[in-house]
Amino acid sequence: MTGAMDAVILSIGDELLLGQVVNTNAGAIARRLSGAGVDIREVLTVGDDRAEILRGLEEACALAGFVVVTGGLGPTHDDVTKNALSEFFALPLVADPRLRERIAALLASRNLAWGPNAEEQAMIPSGAAILPNRYGTAPGIVIEKAGTTVVALPGVPYEMEQILTDSVVPIVAERIERNGGKVVLHRTLRTTGISESALSALIGGPESLPPEVKLAFLPSLSGVRLRLDAAGESAKAARMLDTAEGLIRQKAGRYLYATGEVELESVVGDLLVASNLTIACAESCTGGAVARRITSVAGSSRYFLGAVVAYDNRLKESLLSVPASTIAVHGAVSRETALAMASGIRKQSGADVGISTTGIAGPSGGTPDKPVGLVWIGYEDAGGALAVRQTYGEGRYRVVERATFSALELVRRKLLRLV
Amino acid sequence: MTGAMDAVILSIGDELLLGQVVNTNAGAIARRLSGAGVDIREVLTVGDDRAEILRGLEEACALAGFVVVTGGLGPTHDDVTKNALSEFFALPLVADPRLRERIAALLASRNLAWGPNAEEQAMIPSGAAILPNRYGTAPGIVIEKAGTTVVALPGVPYEMEQILTDSVVPIVAERIERNGGKVVLHRTLRTTGISESALSALIGGPESLPPEVKLAFLPSLSGVRLRLDAAGESAKAARMLDTAEGLIRQKAGRYLYATGEVELESVVGDLLVASNLTIACAESCTGGAVARRITSVAGSSRYFLGAVVAYDNRLKESLLSVPASTIAVHGAVSRETALAMASGIRKQSGADVGISTTGIAGPSGGTPDKPVGLVWIGYEDAGGALAVRQTYGEGRYRVVERATFSALELVRRKLLRLV
Numbered sequence: 001m002t003g004a005m006d007a008v009i010l011s012i013g014d015e016l017l018l019g020q021v022v023n024t025n026a027g028a029i030a031r032r033l034s035g036a037g038v039d040i041r042e043v044l045t046v047g048d049d050r051a052e053i054l055r056g057l058e059e060a061c062a063l064a065g066f067v068v069v070t071g072g073l074g075p076t077h078d079d080v081t082k083n084a085l086s087e088f089f090a091l092p093l094v095a096d097p098r099l100r101e102r103i104a105a106l107l108a109s110r111n112l113a114w115g116p117n118a119e120e121q122a123m124i125p126s127g128a129a130i131l132p133n134r135y136g137t138a139p140g141i142v143i144e145k146a147g148t149t150v151v152a153l154p155g156v157p158y159e160m161e162q163i164l165t166d167s168v169v170p171i172v173a174e175r176i177e178r179n180g181g182k183v184v185l186h187r188t189l190r191t192t193g194i195s196e197s198a199l200s201a202l203i204g205g206p207e208s209l210p211p212e213v214k215l216a217f218l219p220s221l222s223g224v225r226l227r228l229d230a231a232g233e234s235a236k237a238a239r240m241l242d243t244a245e246g247l248i249r250q251k252a253g254r255y256l257y258a259t260g261e262v263e264l265e266s267v268v269g270d271l272l273v274a275s276n277l278t279i280a281c282a283e284s285c286t287g288g289a290v291a292r293r294i295t296s297v298a299g300s301s302r303y304f305l306g307a308v309v310a311y312d313n314r315l316k317e318s319l320l321s322v323p324a325s326t327i328a329v330h331g332a333v334s335r336e337t338a339l340a341m342a343s344g345i346r347k348q349s350g351a352d353v354g355i356s357t358t359g360i361a362g363p364s365g366g367t368p369d370k371p372v373g374l375v376w377i378g379y380e381d382a383g384g385a386l387a388v389r390q391t392y393g394e395g396r397y398r399v400v401e402r403a404t405f406s407a408l409e410l411v412r413r414k415l416l417r418l419v
Numbered sequence: 420m421t422g423a424m425d426a427v428i429l430s431i432g433d434e435l436l437l438g439q440v441v442n443t444n445a446g447a448i449a450r451r452l453s454g455a456g457v458d459i460r461e462v463l464t465v466g467d468d469r470a471e472i473l474r475g476l477e478e479a480c481a482l483a484g485f486v487v488v489t490g491g492l493g494p495t496h497d498d499v500t501k502n503a504l505s506e507f508f509a510l511p512l513v514a515d516p517r518l519r520e521r522i523a524a525l526l527a528s529r530n531l532a533w534g535p536n537a538e539e540q541a542m543i544p545s546g547a548a549i550l551p552n553r554y555g556t557a558p559g560i561v562i563e564k565a566g567t568t569v570v571a572l573p574g575v576p577y578e579m580e581q582i583l584t585d586s587v588v589p590i591v592a593e594r595i596e597r598n599g600g601k602v603v604l605h606r607t608l609r610t611t612g613i614s615e616s617a618l619s620a621l622i623g624g625p626e627s628l629p630p631e632v633k634l635a636f637l638p639s640l641s642g643v644r645l646r647l648d649a650a651g652e653s654a655k656a657a658r659m660l661d662t663a664e665g666l667i668r669q670k671a672g673r674y675l676y677a678t679g680e681v682e683l684e685s686v687v688g689d690l691l692v693a694s695n696l697t698i699a700c701a702e703s704c705t706g707g708a709v710a711r712r713i714t715s716v717a718g719s720s721r722y723f724l725g726a727v728v729a730y731d732n733r734l735k736e737s738l739l740s741v742p743a744s745t746i747a748v749h750g751a752v753s754r755e756t757a758l759a760m761a762s763g764i765r766k767q768s769g770a771d772v773g774i775s776t777t778g779i780a781g782p783s784g785g786t787p788d789k790p791v792g793l794v795w796i797g798y799e800d801a802g803g804a805l806a807v808r809q810t811y812g813e814g815r816y817r818v819v820e821r822a823t824f825s826a827l828e829l830v831r832r833k834l835l836r837l838v
Contacts, residue, residue, distance in 0.1 A: 017453075
């Protein structure tokens with residue numbers, strides 16, 4: 001409908017249908033294809049059943065010229081997807097000599113014997129092309145027939161992602177080029193520390209952006225993401241997105257911490273490296289979530305020294321030198337305790353920056369004075385200290401996630417001198 | 420096909436199609452419906468577009484007699500789903516007086532004014548029933564026509580879950596009863612510390628279980644889940660699952676830590692409460708992930724005292740009293756350091772159980788001797804100490820998740836005297 005190349009994602013697996021496994025593969029494929037400018041029409045999930053897969057293929061091929069199928073290619077699934085593809089396209093399964101060799105080499109390198117499973121893995125629908133799998137025995141396969149392209153990928157996420165990057169994205173780029181370069185482009189601007197309605201008021205209505213650009217708000221626990229969409233010829237669509245991004249930055253730039261898939265913990269890490277500063281945390285209600293997020297970044301050992309999770313108040317005293325009188329007078333959830341925790345972890349660790357959290361994650365522990373969802377976040381560096389009070393409402397997971405994000409955002413703002 | 424009531428889940432949202440938001444709603448609905456015995460035929464995701472939603476409704480209603488739709492019911496989405504439902508069923512939107520009152524009361528309680536958005540929210544397809552939303556202004560709605568039931572729920576997860584539990588599950592139960600009680604039941608047995616192939620060998624082939632029960636293996640970073648499926652009359656299907664579970668427990672019971680949606684950290688928490696013991700962690704490579712998982716359980720403050728995340732070796736010495744010579748002689752990633760860390764956190768915190776992790780999460784930091792993925796896990800209680808060596812291969816996230824799980828599993832086994 002946009003003139004861009006369209007696609008359908010077909011996911012196969014009973015475990016997906018039953019909600020036992022989150023369909024992260026569909027999301028990863030959707031991000032990569034839409035990132036390349038493809039218009040995704042639908043994501044369809046069906047069970048591990050030949051008739052259901054055939055129905056899914058029929059629907060997908062009727063709807064779009066490019067179909068990506070995942071799941072059901074491994075030996076544990078009895079190759080049900082490969083059989084269904086063979087039947088759907090009336091292409092008999094044949095042994096592929098080069099694939100046989102590849103599988104034999106992979107098995108030999110792992111000291112595994114060739115068996116009936118390997119034999120099955122070496123069969124592909126006659127005439128299909130192979131997309132090499134560097135990490136496993138099930139290759140990706142491509143079938144082109146009557147103007148439709150079906151790409152089938154294994155369901156193991158890291159095998160799927162490798163084939164997606166190395167083989168599928170280049171095929172898509174070439175296909176878009178051949179079709180005249182029409183695309184739908186998307187750009188995500190990540191904000192935090194501001195509500196959807198306040199952000200919307202700040203940016204203004206649709207008339208404040210180029211008419212060709214569509215703006216969507218995506219609120220989440222970590223903040224509001226703004227998605228800009230533009231359809232058309234590739235370079236022109238990109239220019240329109242640039243213009244729209246520039247207009248939004250002028251108005252809401254201070255809340256914007258990254259574009260695309262970049263996480264706040266990476267932004268904070270880069271700022272710490274650039275400033276040659278180290279950090280350590282003192283956590284109470286977040287229970288290790290701040291440290292866990294900081295250390296999720298590869299290379300964080302350059303700036304992250306460590307953390308004390310002081311759930312028990314005695315540990316706030318013994319490991320963070322929070323005076324017993326501070327807790328007795330002001331309570332564990334207070335400005336004074338948050339500041340003492342930030343100061344304590346800085347001294348204990350020798351870090352340049354100390355960050356702390358203390359609050360009531362719930363569901364129990366709240367009082368009228370200090371309800372569930374109240375969190376104090378403390379910060380100290382060589383230049384001084386501050387503490388901010390936040391109220392997040394109910395929901396243990398929500399409170400911890402939001403407090404963790406607020407703590408990282410406070411570090412970002414201090415390092416950029418925004419507060 | 421199974422004789423059970425079948426259903427389709429239709430998810431609406433551009434952000435889902437683009438992979439920007441994980442479709443957790445579909446998973447939650449799938450788990451609740453399949454938990455009630457419903458046979459889910461497919462999950463279909465389409466964009467925020469009237470024509471696409473109409474297409475989705477057409478497909479869903481052709482496939483199953485029960486359809487659950489989520490997304491597009493809030494004011495920010497311009498009620499696109501409600502308009503599409505109105506058009507699809509040829510039921511004009513009409514203002515519902517009771518719904519108007521509910522919305523007015525909710526807005527008043529939040530000091531918000533009545534406006535055009537509220538006016539829109541009070542409209543429903545003529546003849547539709549309302550499923551009350553306790554947390555927001557968009558209610559769930561039910562339309563029954565020509566043997567098909569469509570339930571539309573708002574996309575905000577906690578609003579959706581409340582309506583699902585309070586209204587949709589009872590409707591489904593009543594419907595199944597009326598249809599003669601035919602169901603498809605599933606039961607999940609959670610194992611950890613054993614590979615899929617070893618578990619499969621232990622349990623034996625399909626002939627080792629009742630022929631009516633289907634067994635599926637679902638490997639993940641946290642362990643292998645076994646799913647048992649049985650179709651038929653409700654009580655009979657449950658008995659078949661009991662028999663199958665009993666047979667599996669006889670052979671693989673020691674690896675089984677829970678059934679259903681229960682997480683390992685809850686199992687460990689319950690064991691600690693039952694034994695009246697407290698715990699504390701000393702983490703290096705897991706960076707707070709063990710503490711974060713333990714504290715994700717509501718009420719964990721009863722047994723969790725705290726943690727030290729000692730990323731920097733100096734903190735292993737200062738906060739955990741690991742002798743500098745231990746690190747110098749054996750290295751930070753060694754049995755000796757893991758044991759000293761577990762012992763150190765026990766002393767520092769006064770906890771009954773000390774658990775520790777030290778390893779190389781990667782991607783850098785590996786050596787031929789100590790490659791990326793090598794992790795030592797230490798344990799100490801009043802009865803003694805031990806450390807176990809694990810190798811998880813590459814992938815920072817994978818290594819941290821698997822080490823975290825192994826640490827919790829070690830505690831479980833020690834508390835149950837399985838090691």
